[in-house]
Amino acid sequence: MKTKLLSFAMMALVLVSCFMSACTNKNTTTTDTPDPTPVSREYTFTDDLGRSVTVNNPQRVVTVMGSFAEIYALAGGAETIVGSTDDTIDTRDLGIPSDVAKIGSYLKPNVEAIIALNPDLVILTSSTADTVAADQKTYSDLFSDAGINTAYFTVTHFPDYLHMLKICTDITGKTDAYKKYGLDVQERVNKIIADNKVSGSPTYMLLITYSAGIRPQQTSSMTGNMLTELGAHNIIDDHPSYLRQLSMEMVLEEDPDYLFVIAMGNDSEAMEKALKDNITSQPAFNSLTCVKEGRYHVLPYDTFMFKPNDKWDEAYQYLADILNGK
Numbered sequence: 001m002k003t004k005l006l007s008f009a010m011m012a013l014v015l016v017s018c019f020m021s022a023c024t025n026k027n028t029t030t031t032d033t034p035d036p037t038p039v040s041r042e043y044t045f046t047d048d049l050g051r052s053v054t055v056n057n058p059q060r061v062v063t064v065m066g067s068f069a070e071i072y073a074l075a076g077g078a079e080t081i082v083g084s085t086d087d088t089i090d091t092r093d094l095g096i097p098s099d100v101a102k103i104g105s106y107l108k109p110n111v112e113a114i115i116a117l118n119p120d121l122v123i124l125t126s127s128t129a130d131t132v133a134a135d136q137k138t139y140s141d142l143f144s145d146a147g148i149n150t151a152y153f154t155v156t157h158f159p160d161y162l163h164m165l166k167i168c169t170d171i172t173g174k175t176d177a178y179k180k181y182g183l184d185v186q187e188r189v190n191k192i193i194a195d196n197k198v199s200g201s202p203t204y205m206l207l208i209t210y211s212a213g214i215r216p217q218q219t220s221s222m223t224g225n226m227l228t229e230l231g232a233h234n235i236i237d238d239h240p241s242y243l244r245q246l247s248m249e250m251v252l253e254e255d256p257d258y259l260f261v262i263a264m265g266n267d268s269e270a271m272e273k274a275l276k277d278n279i280t281s282q283p284a285f286n287s288l289t290c291v292k293e294g295r296y297h298v299l300p301y302d303t304f305m306f307k308p309n310d311k312w313d314e315a316y317q318y319l320a321d322i323l324n325g326k
Contacts, residue, residue, distance in 0.1 A: 042057075058171065065085060066088040081097065083103045089102055218237070
């Protein structure tokens with residue numbers, strides 16, 4: 001009798017155990033773990049239009065320039081970027097998620113597409129150096145009417161990059177990224193300038209070629225500023241009228257110690273054509289002393305047309321090596 005009771009009890013225990021296990025498995029497979037709620041992290045800063053901007057750990061960010069997308073990604077915000085311009089996605093690998101929505105080009109962003117993404121922050125350019133920036137400034141009221149936060153930045157020189165990166169890392173809370181991609185790069189840049197600054201102020205001209213002609217760059221441009229920091233002198237500073245009209249004959253008349261060119265175009269074939277049509281096929285080109293002596297340089301488009309961002313030190317070193325004959 002006792003044996004039967006013991007057997008019955010053991011069977012009951014097994015049944016209960018199985019029942020509890022089934023319930024546990026059922027709960028495990030049907031209950032989804034909720035996404036963690038974003039941490040509240042309110043932060044107020046002044047953007048480059050002088051406006052006070054307050055954000056709270058934005059989770060849906062749109063960048064209206066590839067370089068700005070890269071800066072925000074370096075700041076630890078890559079996974080929160082939901083939309084960006086064509087140059088972010090098609091031109092370069094910037095470490096941005098592959099499912100980021102295209103919102104048009106840097107030259108002509110699609111405002112309706114941006115609003116449709118329901119972003120909580122849109123990052124635009126405020127640079128006064130081109131008409132594109134002026135166009136992007138007009139979007140502020142449209143986004144404001146839609147209840148969307150905007151922030152405007154100007155990044156031309158290395159300190160501008162540091163400024164934007166600092167704000168972006170404060171937004172994301174990834175302050176260690178500011179040291180790695182900002183302060184550490186700054187230390188290397190300062191050392192490159194100190195170790196490689198040339199004496200004697202060798203002269204240079206910096207030209208951009210495009211389908212319609214050539215456009216000289218001032219010292220205030222990104223690459224012009226770097227060359228000047230490294231000790232070279234921009235001839236354009238002595239002849240402001242060249243900004244309105246410049247020919248290769250005028251370049252020959254000045255005969256700079258260095259001639260730097262950045263070729264623009266939609267692809268490598270277009271860049272090569274612009275370079276040939278406007279520079280190398282011109283009769284005056286081969287008469288330049290810098291051409292004869294190997295001081296004519298076509299600069300890498302990816303480094304000197306786009307912003308170098310965390311590779312500013314490499315850009316400075318590239319120019320320093322040329323000026324020092326390395």
